[in-house]
Amino acid sequence: MTVTPTLCRAVEHDAARLIALSHDLHAHPEVAWEEVWSSARVAGELADAGFTVESRYLGLDTAFRASAGSGPLHVALCAEYDALPGLGHACGHNVIAAISSGAGMALARLADDLGLTVHVLGTPAEEGGGGKIELLDRGAFAGMHVAALVHPGPVDVAKAEPYxxxxxxxxxxxxxxxxxxxxxxxxxxxxxxxxxxxxxxxxxxxxxxxxxxxxxxxxxxxxxxxxxxxxxxxxxxxxxxxxxxxxxxxxxxxxxxxxxxxxxxxxxxxxESKPYASFRNDAELTELYETAARELGRTFGTGPDSRMNRASTDLGNVSQVIPAIHPYIGIDSLPAVNHQAEFAAAAITPAADTAVVQGAQALALTLARAATDEAVRQRLLGGGQA
Missing domain, CATH: 3.30.70.360 (Alpha-Beta Plaits)
Known part of the structure; x- marks a missing residue:
C-alpha cells in the first residue's frame, strides 16, 4: 500500500484546523492538572473528526482517550497541552497537541486498511506533574504497541536522550x-x-x-x-x-x-510526582521518523542548539515499557530556546505552523510504514523493542 501521498494530503486538508487548534491552546495557557479548557478543546476537535472520546480518562480530570479504527496494532499518539507557570507555552505543548491530533486524524482515515487502532491520548501535567506516569500506572498504555509524540525545539533532532x-x-x-x-x-x-x-x-x-x-x-x-x-x-x-x-x-x-x-x-x-525515567528510543521507529521528516524537507541539527533532546519527559517511563519515540521538530526560534518567553512567542509563528503540519505528516508516515513493514509490525505486535 502506498500511503505517503494519501496521508500527506489528509494532513494538508486538516492544516487550517490544526493550526487553529495550536493557536487556541497558545492563547489559553493552563498549567499542570488545570488544563480543563485545553483538554476539552483538543478532545472536541478529535470528536468532530469522528473519534470516540472518553473524557476524564481513568479518573484524571484533564486526561482523555480518543480512538478510531479496529486493527490489532494499537498506537498511542500523546497530546500534551500544559503550559509553564508564568511563561505560558514556552515549551510549545500547543504544537505537540496539534501534531498528535493531526497525525491521528490522518491515520484514522486509513486505520482499518493499515490494521491499526489509533488512539490520541490527552496527557496532562508533563511539566512536573507526571501525567503519563499516572496514566501508565492506571493502565492507559496496557494493550498499546507504540507510544509517540513530536516535540518542538529550536532545531530538528530525531533521537531523544532525556535525563x-x-x-x-x-x-x-x-x-x-x-x-x-x-x-x-x-x-x-x-x-x-x-x-x-x-x-x-x-x-x-x-x-x-x-x-x-x-x-x-x-x-x-x-x-x-x-x-x-x-x-x-x-x-x-x-x-x-x-x-x-x-x-x-x-x-x-x-x-x-x-x-x-x-x-x-x-x-x-x-x-511532586514519581521520578521520570530516562528515555529508551525504539531504533527502527526513530529511523522511520527521520526518513519521513527528511522526505518532507526537514533537516536535522547538531551541536549546542540541539540540546533540547537532553531535557526530561514523563514519556520516558512509558518508553521503558513499550516501544516509543520522542523526536524534536524545529520552529526556527533561535536564538530563543525552550522555556524562554521568546520561545513562547515563536510557538505560533509561520515556522511553528509549518512544524505542526510537517510534524503530523512525519509522525503519521512513521506509524503507517511501521504498520506496513511486516518485520516491524510483527515485532511491535510481539511487544519487542529495537
Missing part, C-alpha cells in the same frame, strides 16, 4: 520574630535555603558529568522586618538514569538537611 528527573517540594519551618527588636528569638527559614543552596553549589563540582540540580525558592518571607517563619521552593535533580538519580538525590538531600541543622528549622521534602 531521568525527580521533582521535589522543599519547605523549612522556623519561628517568626521582629527582625530589629527581637532577632535572637527568630529561627530564619529563608536562611535555611541560603545554606542549602550554597551547599548544592559546592556539591556540583563532585557530581557526575551531565548531572543537573536546579530549583527556585517560591516563598521566603512576607515582610523585611519579620524573620521568615516559613520558606518553600521546588527543586529538580536530573541524572542519566534512575539508579544514578537516586544516588545524586541522596547527596542533594544532605544539602537541604544542612540548612535545617545550621538554622534550627524543620525540613520537609515531598515528591
Amino acid at each position: 531521568a528527573v525527580s521533582h521535589s517540594r522543599i519547605a523549612y519551618r522556623g519561628t517568626a520574630a521582629h527582625a530589629a527588636a527581637y532577632p535572637e528569638r527568630g529561627v530564619n527559614a529563608a536562611d535555611a535555603f541560603t545554606v542549602a543552596q550554597v551547599a548544592i553549589g559546592l556539591l556540583r563540582q563532585q557530581l557526575p558529568a551531565g548531572t543537573r540540580v536546579h530549583g527556585v525558592v517560591t516563598r521566603a518571607g512576607d515582610a523585611p522586618n519579620a524573620i521568615p517563619a516559613y520558606a518553600e521552593g521546588r527543586w529538580y535533580v536530573r541524572a542519566s538514569d534512575l539508579s544514578e538519580l537516586a544516588a545524586v538525590e541522596e547527596r542533594v538531600r544532605r544539602c537541604f538537611d544542612a540548612g535545617a541543622v545550621a538554622t534550627g528549622c524543620e525540613l520537609s521534602v515531598e515528591p
Whole structure:
C-alpha cells in the first residue's frame, strides 16, 4: 500500500484546523492538572473528526482517550497541552497537541486498511506533574504497541536522550520574630535555603558529568522586618538514569538537611510526582521518523542548539515499557530556546505552523510504514523493542 501521498494530503486538508487548534491552546495557557479548557478543546476537535472520546480518562480530570479504527496494532499518539507557570507555552505543548491530533486524524482515515487502532491520548501535567506516569500506572498504555509524540525545539533532532528527573517540594519551618527588636528569638527559614543552596553549589563540582540540580525558592518571607517563619521552593535533580538519580538525590538531600541543622528549622521534602525515567528510543521507529521528516524537507541539527533532546519527559517511563519515540521538530526560534518567553512567542509563528503540519505528516508516515513493514509490525505486535 502506498500511503505517503494519501496521508500527506489528509494532513494538508486538516492544516487550517490544526493550526487553529495550536493557536487556541497558545492563547489559553493552563498549567499542570488545570488544563480543563485545553483538554476539552483538543478532545472536541478529535470528536468532530469522528473519534470516540472518553473524557476524564481513568479518573484524571484533564486526561482523555480518543480512538478510531479496529486493527490489532494499537498506537498511542500523546497530546500534551500544559503550559509553564508564568511563561505560558514556552515549551510549545500547543504544537505537540496539534501534531498528535493531526497525525491521528490522518491515520484514522486509513486505520482499518493499515490494521491499526489509533488512539490520541490527552496527557496532562508533563511539566512536573507526571501525567503519563499516572496514566501508565492506571493502565492507559496496557494493550498499546507504540507510544509517540513530536516535540518542538529550536532545531530538528530525531533521537531523544532525556535525563531521568525527580521533582521535589522543599519547605523549612522556623519561628517568626521582629527582625530589629527581637532577632535572637527568630529561627530564619529563608536562611535555611541560603545554606542549602550554597551547599548544592559546592556539591556540583563532585557530581557526575551531565548531572543537573536546579530549583527556585517560591516563598521566603512576607515582610523585611519579620524573620521568615516559613520558606518553600521546588527543586529538580536530573541524572542519566534512575539508579544514578537516586544516588545524586541522596547527596542533594544532605544539602537541604544542612540548612535545617545550621538554622534550627524543620525540613520537609515531598515528591511532586514519581521520578521520570530516562528515555529508551525504539531504533527502527526513530529511523522511520527521520526518513519521513527528511522526505518532507526537514533537516536535522547538531551541536549546542540541539540540546533540547537532553531535557526530561514523563514519556520516558512509558518508553521503558513499550516501544516509543520522542523526536524534536524545529520552529526556527533561535536564538530563543525552550522555556524562554521568546520561545513562547515563536510557538505560533509561520515556522511553528509549518512544524505542526510537517510534524503530523512525519509522525503519521512513521506509524503507517511501521504498520506496513511486516518485520516491524510483527515485532511491535510481539511487544519487542529495537
